[in-house]
Amino acid sequence: MQTQTDTDAGFFGAFGGRYVPETLVPALDQLEQSYRRIVPEPAFQQELADLLRDFVGRSTPLFFARRLSEQLGGARIYLKREDLAHTGAHKINNAVGQALLAERMGKRRIIAETGAGQHGVATAAACALRGLECHVYMGAEDIRRQRANALRMRLLGAELISVDSGTRTLKDAINEAIRDWVTNVETTHYVIGSVVGPAPYPEMVRDFQAVIGREAREQIRAATGRLPDEVHACVGGGSNAIGIFHAFVPDSGVRLVGIEGGGYGPDSRRHAATLSAGSIGVLHGARSYLLQDKDGQVSGTHSVSAGLDYPGVGPEHAYLRDSGRVEYSWAGDEQALEALKLLSRTEGILPALETAHALAYSIERARELPSDQTILVSLSGRGDKDLEIVEGLV
Numbered sequence: 163m164q165t166q167t168d169t170d171a172g173f174f175g176a177f178g179g180r181y182v183p184e185t186l187v188p189a190l191d192q193l194e195q196s197y198r199r200i201v202p203e204p205a206f207q208q209e210l211a212d213l214l215r216d217f218v219g220r221s222t223p224l225f226f227a228r229r230l231s232e233q234l235g236g237a238r239i240y241l242k243r244e245d246l247a248h249t250g251a252h253k254i255n256n257a258v259g260q261a262l263l264a265e266r267m268g269k270r271r272i273i274a275e276t277g278a279g280q281h282g283v284a285t286a287a288a289c290a291l292r293g294l295e296c297h298v299y300m301g302a303e304d305i306r307r308q309r310a311n312a313l314r315m316r317l318l319g320a321e322l323i324s325v326d327s328g329t330r331t332l333k334d335a336i337n338e339a340i341r342d343w344v345t346n347v348e349t350t351h352y353v354i355g356s357v358v359g360p361a362p363y364p365e366m367v368r369d370f371q372a373v374i375g376r377e378a379r380e381q382i383r384a385a386t387g388r389l390p391d392e393v394h395a396c397v398g399g400g401s402n403a404i405g406i407f408h409a410f411v412p413d414s415g416v417r418l419v420g421i422e423g424g425g426y427g428p429d430s431r432r433h434a435a436t437l438s439a440g441s442i443g444v445l446h447g448a449r450s451y452l453l454q455d456k457d458g459q460v461s462g463t464h465s466v467s468a469g470l471d472y473p474g475v476g477p478e479h480a481y482l483r484d485s486g487r488v489e490y491s492w493a494g495d496e497q498a499l500e501a502l503k504l505l506s507r508t509e510g511i512l513p514a515l516e517t518a519h520a521l522a523y524s525i526e527r528a529r530e531l532p533s534d535q536t537i538l539v540s541l542s543g544r545g546d547k548d549l550e551i552v553e554g555l556v
Contacts, residue, residue, distance in 0.1 A: 172361020
């Protein structure tokens with residue numbers, strides 16, 4: 163089954179589109195035209211491929227988690243090691259792609275938002291590489307939770323702007339970044355870090371992240387002689403999940419599962435499980451599922467992982483959910499922490515808390531499946547950034 167995308171209108175089925183101030187429409191038109199004209203050019207693709215190889219470190223390896231699989235006694239678990247990409251997560255794939263595109267559009271002032279800090283670090287690194295001015299918005303609560311990444315951004319030359327409004331997390335950082343863009347739209351490119359926002363961002367970010375799935379598909383076939391039985395990935399906004407799912411969407415025999423931040427459980431109202439407990443609405447320029455109250459006001463969220471602590475989700479994920487092609491579940495804070503410890507102690511790999519949510523689901527699923535089945539997990543980032551969070555919890 164192919165993803166049905168009306169690229170002219172920027173919709174994935176009933177989801178997506180543009181719900182933005184009139185001021186931004188010309189900038190989005192320019193971005194879409196440039197994206198469709200410039201990105202397919204052989205010169206752009208060659209420069210991007212060179213940077214992904216020489217700067218990012220692609221291709222990232224596929225790793226068979228042998229000891230973890232043996233301990234669980236069920237399916238074999240393979241990890242797509244995006245934690246080994248430069249800056250420590252998948253975010254750099256998109257940041258480099260958008261930085262190159264902004265250059266060709268003549269936009270040398272870059273703004274970004276970040277939750278866990280990985281997208282901010284990736285954008286700062288890409289801007290430093292290309293000599294671009296960089297401003298990153300980050301919620302004050304997330305800066306507190308991710309002090310190491312805040313320092314990394316500053317060292318890379320970015321201006322880090324603390325956001326003290328609302329819940330002081332990712333949602334509020336996006337709000338401020340959009341306000342900046344409205345004010346400075348003529349000179350500024352907004353590097354959105356996930357498959358969210360108005361068209362063409364969900365499609366564009368997906369295309370820059372689809373390298374994950376293309377590599378993983380060939381790697382696991384080389385390793386096992388066939389496609390995986392299941393592919394699992396954590397979902398906040400959803401860029402790493404779309405990145406690995408996209409190559410497998412046409413393969414109906416491969417089960418795709420996205421795992422959200424369940425916090426204390428969807429019944430607690432302290433969670434970020436948008437596709438498990440949300441409803442359809444508009445957030446940050448696109449129609450998708452979001453967490454909202456009966457009056458349509460965006461609800462507060464909670465996850466031990468800053469990168470999953472977002473009340474919405476990318477519109478393509480909403481489409482894939484409603485079409486039935488991808489299933490979505492959730493893992494709670496405690497499950498994620500236990501999964502983080504288990505992978506660290508069986509394989510010597512410290513995963514990001516975001517990835518640990520996917521691993522928590524994969525661990526339970528592996529126990530249910532026979533040993534001739536394979537599970538491919540997108541290990542979206544490394545856990546160095548989360549040490550202060552987990553210090554008192556493990």
